[in-house]
Amino acid sequence: MKLQNFLDTNLRYPLQYNFEAIASDRELAQQIQTRLKSLQYLDSVADGNFGPISALALKNFQKAAECNELDYLGAVTAKKLIETKPEQITQPPLYLGSDLASRIVKYMQKQDYKIFQGEQYYNIVYVEGLADYLRLGTIEPLDF
Structure with missing residues (x-):
């Protein structure tokens, strides 16, 4: 059929x-x-x-x-x-701020990476060195 x-x-x-x-x-x-x-x-x-x-x-x-x-x-x-x-087909707009997650998404958009949106969709992102950065407790901006 x-x-x-x-x-x-x-x-x-x-x-x-x-x-x-x-x-x-x-x-x-x-x-x-x-x-x-x-x-x-x-x-x-x-x-x-x-x-x-x-x-x-x-x-x-x-x-x-x-x-x-x-x-x-x-x-x-x-x-x-x-x-x-x-x-x-239009995707709903992403409302991004200046928080870490938004900055990662902005970088992904700039690199033309696929960003999944919608119910039951998840984006799993590994940022090398981020764990060490967060452990240091610094609030300096990340350079994306």
Whole structure:
């Protein structure tokens, strides 16, 4: 099956508690993953193995695209997945201050690093030498 099969139908694949309907259809799963990857909602490989990471990416897309189908994959989500272009996707703004975490994020932005945002997304950053810096208790600004 393909996303196009959902258009103008009442076909629904449940997402809320399981995503087995999508996972059992490798062709559909791979098409969804490919679209989510091109829209920068999914970083993993579009391999047709639709698991919790793919399901979360799909739910985040549905919220951002205002599909109103958060518990299932239906015609609205399929249409938006097919028609949405990467340049139409906007990330919510980051509100950054002068604290250490904000300065690290600003540096990451300057270096064009990927910064994950949204529910259940985390950025794990290792800053070499930071532990020693914090142990010293100095308040001098870090040079990023």
